[in-house]
Amino acid sequence: MSETIVVLISLMIIGALVAIETPRLLYSIISVGAVGFLLSIVFLFLSAPDLAITQMAVEVITLVLLLQCTGGLASEQVSDQGSLFSRAATGTILLVLALFGASMLADFPEFGRPVIDRFADTPSGIYLREGLQQTGAANIVTAVLLDFRAYDTLGEATVLFCAVMGALSVLRRQGRRQSEGSDQEGEEVT
């Protein structure tokens, strides 16, 4: 089981490298889509079917958005040659973070033994034990989302709404034309 997950994450790493290194944007977008779908399969192997479904749906919308954004526009090639200083700075940042992460890895709990094994009274344990009686939901993940932590979901909806409003206000043309028109009128008056 855990070997399968290792193989899948390795494939994800390869896909991410291809997505970042390939010069063509179309190939890059398709590769990152492959990484997302592999992540969905990893979620299935990690016993998270809800996450797998959500990841699939979100990944499809992500691909459509990115292709819509760049499909007609991006035939140009942008070179990624940085100066020596910027490459050295990047290398230093990544090296420091890698060392930091390596020193953290030793303290992580062993893979496959979640916190609820060691501490019985964590919120997760309580949700698992009392979820069905308190909420009547057989799926504990939805019980947590919509009942125990419903305020988090409300906040999620707020953030999502704000992001969509931001995207729409950046993209809409009506207001921009009006303001440009009023600028021209002002110039005519002066």
Add this chain to the structure above:
Amino acid sequence: MIYALCFILILIGLYGVLTRRNTVKIIISLLVIEYGVHLFLVLQGYRRDGVPPIIEPGGEEALWLQRSVDPLPQALVLTSIVIGLGVLALMVALSIRLYERFGTFDIREMRKLRG
């Protein structure tokens, strides 16, 4: 081992954010970071030979309780995935606007054309 691979995925995304000059490539790198972080959080709650946190009718509940994976990281990552989609839509919208204004995705050109 698995945590290390997950960390490598996050570092690859960070490398992309730091070195790429194309706004769409930067968005893609941010997506890779996001995948890595989600994967890491869900890995924290995994139990060896675990079953999904869904109670099946007629199942043995005590046995399920001992084998179920941690539901809390899954619920919060579900929230995070959906928020990630909203943020991606915002980034793509900004990227399209920048392309219309400067005629390029190259962030260096944008800096030169300013003002």
